[in-house]
Amino acid sequence: MAFISYILPLFIKKSRYLFLRGVLVSxxxxxxxxxxxxSEFTAQQGVETAKREARNNNPLIKEAVKAVAYTREAxxxxxxxxxxxxxxxxxxxILQLNVLLNTPNAPYLLxxxxxxxxxxxxxxxxxxxRLAQRGKELVNRGLFPKARQILDSLRSEIVxxxxxxxxxxxPPAIQLAIRYLNKGKVEEARDILGMVLxxxxxxxxxxxxxxxxxxxxxxxxxxxxxxxxxxxxxxLREAKRELERARLLGYTSKTPIGYKKLExxxxxxxxxxxxxxxxxxxxxxxxxxxxxFKEKGILVYRR
Numbered sequence: 001m002a003f004i005s006y007i008l009p010l011f012i013k014k015s016r017y018l019f020l021r022g023v024l025v026s027x028x029x030x031x032x033x034x035x036x037x038x039s040e041f042t043a044q045q046g047v048e049t050a051k052r053e054a055r056n057n058n059p060l061i062k063e064a065v066k067a068v069a070y071t072r073e074a075x076x077x078x079x080x081x082x083x084x085x086x087x088x089x090x091x092x093x094i095l096q097l098n099v100l101l102n103t104p105n106a107p108y109l110l111x112x113x114x115x116x117x118x119x120x121x122x123x124x125x126x127x128x129x130r131l132a133q134r135g136k137e138l139v140n141r142g143l144f145p146k147a148r149q150i151l152d153s154l155r156s157e158i159v160x161x162x163x164x165x166x167x168x169x170x171p172p173a174i175q176l177a178i179r180y181l182n183k184g185k186v187e188e189a190r191d192i193l194g195m196v197l198x199x200x201x202x203x204x205x206x207x208x209x210x211x212x213x214x215x216x217x218x219x220x221x222x223x224x225x226x227x228x229x230x231x232x233x234x235x236l237r238e239a240k241r242e243l244e245r246a247r248l249l250g251y252t253s254k255t256p257i258g259y260k261k262l263e264x265x266x267x268x269x270x271x272x273x274x275x276x277x278x279x280x281x282x283x284x285x286x287x288x289x290x291x292x293f294k295e296k297g298i299l300v301y302r303r
Contacts, residue, residue: 039234039238042216043213043216043217047216054158055114055116058114058160061100061111063099063110064111064112067096067165067174068093070092070093071089071090071093071174071193071196074177075190075193075194078189083181087178087182090174097171098171106167108166108168110165112165113161113162114160114163115161117158117159118159119155119156119159121154121156121245125248131153138150154249156208156210156245158212159206160206160207161202162203162205163200163202164202165201169196169199174196176192180192201302203301205299206300208251208297210242210245210249210251211243211293214262215287217239218236218283218286218287218290221239222280225279225283236270236273243259243263247259251297255293255296257293262286265285265289268282
């Protein structure tokens with residue numbers, strides 16, 4: 001009985017210790033998961049903002065859109081054998097083009113359509129290495145179609161496709177088609193219109209998503225540093241991972257600032273957060289460098 005009286009309080013004390021330890025560990029895990037989820041949500045919000053800005057920064061030129069629509073209408077009318085309707089449609093196209101030609105400082109390429117495509121790579125460095133190695137093996141074996149599929153998956157970017165009307169060549173082609181129609185040369189006019197509709201110029205701008213996320217995460221870390229330095233550290237850790245993902249996926253920049261410098265700046269911020277230092281200037285410098293790195297890393301392809 002005495003033994004039980006001795007051991008029971010010890011058992012209860014240890015049980016309370018284990019219970020409290022379990023609660024503490026669970027709380028830490030929940031806090032860590034919450035920080036990870038918050039950083040992931042913040043990074044994704046940065047991508048959504050970039051998509052909206054991409055669309056808003058590429059307004060369509062309504063006169064150019066109408067000119068292309070009238071051209072297609074004319075081509076359709078000619079296929080139906082309606083020559084007069086074709087001429088009327090082309091005359092309307094010329095009216096729209098004249099508005100553009102008389103506009104001071106009119107750009108050479110006029111947007112008539114904008115498409116936003118988002119491709120995100122969600123794997124880690126091991127996934128990138130494995131896919132890259134597989135792509136190399138397929139190329140070495142001459143299996144280019146399969147290699148293209150592999151390499152095409154190694155992308156994480158917002159693609160802004162802008163279809164443009166070339167103002168210097170489009171109006172003369174339309175006028176030539178009208179002259180052909182006035183002479184009864186319908187076949188030649190159809191050929192010209194078919195050709196001019198294929199001369200629309202596609203310009204693709206590629207914005208690396210990991211760089212968007214890294215910048216958004218650092219901006220979020222700056223806000224959190226005033227109220228919750230632990231969560232700010234989680235944001236900076238994720239920003240480092242996004243920079244690593246961008247580097248491994250091959251996104252480069254024309255700025256002299258490199259990945260190593262950006263990672264060093266983040267490490268310096270992490271140290272400052274942990275030591276309770278004043279780090280406002282460090283945040284401002286890193287955000288400025290990230291913006292410059294991202295903007296100089298945007299690729300443009302013209303087709």
